[in-house]
Amino acid sequence: MMERRKNLNDKFGFVEIMEVSLNEIGEIITGNTPSKSDTNFWNSPDICFIKPDVIAEDEITELLDSNEYISENARKKARIVNENSILVTCIGSIAKIGIVKIRECAFNQQINAIIPNKNIDTKYLCYCLQNSKVKLKAIANAPVVPIINKKQFGEFVVKIDGDISTQKKIVNRLDYVQSVITLYKIQLQKFDDLIKARFIEMFGRPFINNMNWESRQIKNVVNEVKYGTSKPSVENGEYKYLRMNNLTYDGRFDLTDLKFIS
Numbered sequence: 001m002m003e004r005r006k007n008l009n010d011k012f013g014f015v016e017i018m019e020v021s022l023n024e025i026g027e028i029i030t031g032n033t034p035s036k037s038d039t040n041f042w043n044s045p046d047i048c049f050i051k052p053d054v055i056a057e058d059e060i061t062e063l064l065d066s067n068e069y070i071s072e073n074a075r076k077k078a079r080i081v082n083e084n085s086i087l088v089t090c091i092g093s094i095a096k097i098g099i100v101k102i103r104e105c106a107f108n109q110q111i112n113a114i115i116p117n118k119n120i121d122t123k124y125l126c127y128c129l130q131n132s133k134v135k136l137k138a139i140a141n142a143p144v145v146p147i148i149n150k151k152q153f154g155e156f157v158v159k160i161d162g163d164i165s166t167q168k169k170i171v172n173r174l175d176y177v178q179s180v181i182t183l184y185k186i187q188l189q190k191f192d193d194l195i196k197a198r199f200i201e202m203f204g205r206p207f208i209n210n211m212n213w214e215s216r217q218i219k220n221v222v223n224e225v226k227y228g229t230s231k232p233s234v235e236n237g238e239y240k241y242l243r244m245n246n247l248t249y250d251g252r253f254d255l256t257d258l259k260f261i262s
Helices: 071-077 122-131 133-139 150-153 164-202
Strands: 001-007 011-022 026-030 047-050 061-063 081-082 086-089 097-100 104-107 110-115 157-161 237-239 260-262
Touching: 026 150, 047 071, 081 110, 086 122, 097 122, 110 122, 122 133, 122 157, 122 164, 157 164
Parallel strands: 047 104, 061 097
Antiparallel strands: 001 011, 011 157, 026 110, 081 104, 086 097, 086 110, 237 260
């Protein structure tokens, strides 16, 4: 049963906000993989076969192609959805979100699909799920491989605006904001490339030391070197606790999964 409540919105007045499970607003389908041992299923690139690696982590991916395909012979063995279906990763990397933008595609067992009802805007539901990513990850609590099964996924509750015209207005605004974010990311990447290029111009390539800079051991150029702590993290700890996975390959901090110690 859908739960409804009124919520004040300065722009649109009183609008209807509904708390609904995903089962109530669309059909849920879990993907699968046709048998790899049957070469007839994989001998022709007829149908795109979507896996998690083609869905981006931090943005809604428009799925226009894939890096693997199945043949028409596998159609009855695969799970196939049509354009404007939503694909959400539910095993391993949780809550990566894609929208099917081709006529149809198949997808593997790490992905659940949502075929939204006609009164739900597809992109709007994607933004709702993106906003709920932390909650989705929280219910994927398997100790080794995080997983959200079909039942859990279908029972997951989101808050949506009941008016589809308002949904579309919200999507237009969020799309604009996302386009600005994407532009800034491109600019930052270009600045990062420029800084790297200037560094090499000024100091050469560190690994081959083509400018013949004097080299020294770290112990001779620092006052002190300390090891980190091996204390286990705790709930509601006082101090932030940096671990190896908080450092990225390009030398940045990733604080999305931060732990604490007392």
